[in-house]
Each structure stands twice: as C-alpha cells, then as structure tokens.
Amino acid sequence: MEAVIPEYSLFPSFFAMFCLIYLIGYFVIFRNWGPKHRPDASSCFISLCHGTPAVFLALSAILSQPIRGFASPNTNFQNLVLDFSIAYFTSDLLHYLxxxxxxxxxxxxxxATLFVLVTCRCLVLHGAFAVLVLLVFAEVTSFCQNVWALAGLRKAELPSAARMHMFLSPPFYALYTVARGLVGPVFFYKMSAFYMSGKAGDVIPMWASVSWIVVVGVAIAVSILWISNLWMKLFREMSQKEEKKGR
Incomplete structure (x- = not known):
C-alpha cells in the first residue's frame, strides 16, 4: 500500500531546509576552515545530507509502487522524493553560481540533472521508477565520496586528512566504478531500449524520452571518464611511493 503523502509539492520546504543546512555548515561546522575551503565544505555537507537519505527514500518509493515499470505513473511518494532531490540540486547549483x-x-x-527531475515531476508525471533507480546508483556513493572530498580539501594542511583521503580512495573508487561504470550502464541500456521502442509513447512524449536518454548517457560517460582518471592518478601515486621506498 502506498504511503500517504501530500499531493502538493514539498520543494519549497526542502529547498529552505537545504539552504539552512548549507548556512549551518558555512557559519558553524566549518567556520574555522578559512574562506578558501568553507564554501566547498558546505557544499559537501548538504550533499551528505541529501545522498544517503535520497537512496533510502528512493528505494522505499520504488518498492512501495504497486506496478513498477519504465512508463508507470508517478506515485505521490515518488514525487516527494523528486521534490527532495530537486531542492538539493537547486541549492547546490546556487552554491556553484x-x-x-x-x-x-x-x-x-x-x-541537466534538474531538467530530468523537473520534467519527470512536473510535466511528464510518469517514469519516476527509472529516474529514481538512476538516482540510487548516483547517490549510493555519496557518503564515501563526500568524506573523501572533505579530507581532500585539507590534505595539504593536515597529515591526518591526507591519510584519510588516501585510505578512502580505493574503496570509494571501487564502489563508484561498480555503481556508475557497471550496474548503472546496464540499467541505462534497458531503459533506453524500452523508451526508444516507443512502448511509452502514450504517456511519455518522445522528446522527453530522448532527452532523458541523452542527458543520462552523457552523465554516465563523463562519470566513467572521471573515475578512470582518478584510478590512473592513484596508480601513479602508488608507483611513486614504491619507487621512493626502493631507493
């Protein structure tokens, strides 16, 4: 049975919440980090507050859906999760701007992410199943990634941060590779094949299907390129350390 969730949008409340979390990070938690790192640290903080909760919310919304499919109508619970993520990406976009x-x-x-989330939530009103599954693959690495990123911000100043960054690198890279380089692309292929077959044409316009495929496909390609570069950098650093030990 579907959870009882209000049909109106909770975006304003979630957006205010993430803005408040950002300000708490900036003025309280990271107040001693200095002007160079405080904004990025605060961005990581709201990402931490979004990523793992988004995974559990998305999984709950998917599992509570009576009929799951690429063309299924959005449930109220799924729309709530979409509002939650739209609010996060909007607040973090403001950080970058x-x-x-x-x-x-x-x-x-x-x-691009906001385009997919907003069109699914506000225009198409179908396809949240596919979008939320992709959200799970994208955010399942969030906790490890943000702790790794926070340590990276201070690794030049604190030896403990440098050790933490190096310690987290292999497991984070491995999890990211599996989620976004292996499992995610398989699901993306199945989603793309379904939408391009025209089976969802009655409820999801072809322009929406094609645009989602393009956006997600580019995002996966960029993610694979990014993690590949990180793996190569890690192997170079490890090789250099081994060479120094051998001297």
Missing amino acids: IFVPGDYLFIAHHL
Missing part, C-alpha cells in the same frame, strides 16, 4: 561560477562542468551537470 555564487562561489564557483567558472566550474562549467558541475553547473552543466546540475542543470
């Missing part, structure tokens, strides 16, 4: 306006890749990523 204000503090890192030159980071075009992340700004483009957030805009």
